[in-house]
Amino acid sequence: MNIGQAASRSGLSAKMIRYYESIGLISPAGRNANGYRRYSDDDLHRLAFIKRSRDLGFSLEEVSRLLTLWQDRQRASADVKALAGAHIDDLNRRIAELAGLRDTLQELVDHCHGDGRPDCPILKDLESGGCCRA
Amino acid sequence: MNIGQAASRSGLSAKMIRYYESIGLISPAGRNANGYRRYSDDDLHRLAFIKRSRDLGFSLEEVSRLLTLWQDRQRASADVKALAGAHIDDLNRRIAELAGLRDTLQELVDHCHGDGRPDCPILKDLESGGCCRA
DNA sequence: CTTGACCTTCCCATAAGGTCAAGGTTGATC
DNA sequence: GATCAACCTTGACCTTATGGGAAGGTCAAG
Incomplete structure (x- = not known):
């Protein structure tokens, strides 16, 4: 899935996804041969998590901590x-x-x-x- | 009165006063021979008005309109x-x-x-x- | 071949300042 | 006369979380 579809399915904008990658909130997406970013369903899940967290008013800093806790099965x-x-x-x-x-x-x-x-x-x-x- | 005193007496920072001047919220202050900005009691009054308006949560845009109304005796x-x-x-x-x-x-x-x-x-x-x- | 919809990176803008640098002025003290 | 501290000047970059747009690469359809 390209960034446009990841954007519309997560509710974020393509711009925001690139921005989140640039500040290290999400790890760099894989690339297709043509250089386009590639997103898996798993990535999409993460993006939706971010979107929902932002909607609840968490700052990106807090979202980062939430993501860490989310990934951590020992939390x-x-x-x-x-x-x-x-x-x-x-x-x-x-x-x-x-x-x-x-x-x-x-x-x-x-x-x-x-x-x-x-x-x-x-x-x-x-x-x-x-x-x-x- | 120099900017430092205008700042401490109005409750704004010197930086803010320069900023307000740069965006046209207040007209450029007069200058002394040494290039320092010079403020009158009237200027100070205006600065205090701005400070109070900001404290009440008005945006700079709104403050600008309030200032206009304030100066307008026909309002x-x-x-x-x-x-x-x-x-x-x-x-x-x-x-x-x-x-x-x-x-x-x-x-x-x-x-x-x-x-x-x-x-x-x-x-x-x-x-x-x-x-x-x- | 061209059109249009994608995608890429990069730069600029927002509100309302804070912080720091590099330098000029002034006044007081030694 | 030197020096020091406290002021002033402009300028440039930092913040938050995005939006906008330029300039150009890619791809599928007509």
């Missing part, structure tokens, strides 16, 4: 759980941060007339650094 | 409100997306023993593309 499930747990913590931190921004902004928006007049508490806050919160 | 507060509202919507979308990922992952983690055995539903899901959700 402890605790290691996988720890990796996933750390990622969940990370997601929660980012969610809390975004929610904090949203709440601050929402409060500002709530106090803005939103009419044709120029007076605007949102700009006032941006100007002065805010008066009522950290 | 309608409705325009500012709309911009902030769109940003809130954006934040909410990102929050929902992250929360979705977190929930999926959390469910997988909950089903993983997390012991010394290699059997692991997390890897199983990554492998097969998930069985119980979109």
Whole structure:
């Protein structure tokens, strides 16, 4: 199978597959006589694993560790759980941060007339650094 | 005032100030005889406005529009409100997306023993593309 | 033979900076 | 007068995870 088919069947782009190879996330694909990359069903399986991991928000660095654990028949499930747990913590931190921004902004928006007049508490806050919160 | 002082007083880094100038977010600063950038209190005010906007999660593109509205004495507060509202919507979308990922992952983690055995539903899901959700 | 769909490598761009290099300026101290 | 530290200048490369496109090789069909 050439890269195009591996791409469409894994859900990745050909560009991404080449990139993953270039950074060492996957080992270099075999080549046909014409120089085209060749992919086996096993390779495809690995690509789909990567795709799914990325969809769940794991960074390529984390995907790399997941791949290693996946290939390792001696792995402890605790290691996988720890990796996933750390990622969940990370997601929660980012969610809390975004929610904090949203709440601050929402409060500002709530106090803005939103009419044709120029007076605007949102700009006032941006100007002065805010008066009522950290 | 030189760039270092403008930086420490605005909360931005000197590097960021130069960067904002290079991308046209702020107009080129005046120069002293020695070639150093010179900043007025008015410039500082603008820099602090940018810093505060960035802290609230606005992209540089949005900051640019906010600056324009801020300078415009004829602005309608409705325009500012709309911009902030769109940003809130954006934040909410990102929050929902992250929360979705977190929930999926959390469910997988909950089903993983997390012991010394290699059997692991997390890897199983990554492998097969998930069985119980979109 | 040509067309079009593949594939190859290589370079550039993104957002929002960080880091480091190599050099000029300034002010204070010895 | 030398020197040292702290500032400033530009520039170039690093990051993450991709997208876009150029320039060219390959292959099958018409």
